[in-house]
Amino acid sequence: MNKVTTSTLIIFVLIAGWVFYLTNIKKDDSLTVRYYSISELAKESNDIRKIKVGGYIKPNSINVSEEDQLEVSFFVYQNSDSVKVTYYGIRPDLFKDDAEVVVSGSYANNLISATELQTKCASRYEGDLKNIEKI
Template identity: 35%
Template sequence: MGSQTVKIVLSVIVLGGAVAWLVADTLAEPEVLTYFHGADVVLAKADEMRGQRIRMGGHVVKGSILQKPGTLEYQFQVKPVAAMVKHPDFIDSSVPVRYEGIVPDTFKDDAEVIVTGVLGSDNLFKGSELIAKCPSKYEAAEKNEGTY
């Protein structure tokens, strides 16, 4: 009985250790984990953020959306969401974002957006994914998105 318990415990430790190591290894792969930061954090810690793939959250600055005619290239400014600010010094600043692709229907002035991408050395955020929520419908959308 004793030796069997030892065997079981040992194999659990070995197997568990192997699986834990594999999982940790996978999590370290690029593009597996993407951290989320508010636009204020991106502004405050720009040096740290540069070159890292992150999800940036904020509001679209009113009137900042520009589209290159005849293309799907967009440029706009993202400012921090007042309610989630961690670095109050940056509440009035914004991050310029460049995005190429189809924008969601809810992408408009003041919309809450999450842009996935990389902050470049020129402090321009190059987005590759864009999610947007319309500010006025925020609550209703949340409540209505019922079932699965």
């Protein structure tokens, strides 16, 4: 085998390896995270290292710590199921009762310790015209 063929071969093996690796990223939770629904999670008794969950903030469940304004706990609900979430950090602008949120973090003992908290904002600029008069 001459040098060119050997190099080509090495390159192909490397690429094949890389592609094989990419098809298996699902198992590597440092790269990916699975999305759970609240009802799915409510049935889940095992701990999960990394999750992402979407739902709505249960009214009157937001509890901000007196000692540290950045410490908060609340429940996220979907239909009749709900899960408790704790979070440390600044809350997004639209964080309030019934706001739609996406929470990422870990799940243990029926509690989500969130590392990331996002509110979904309703797009204000698409859709209805505001200053109109009916005729």
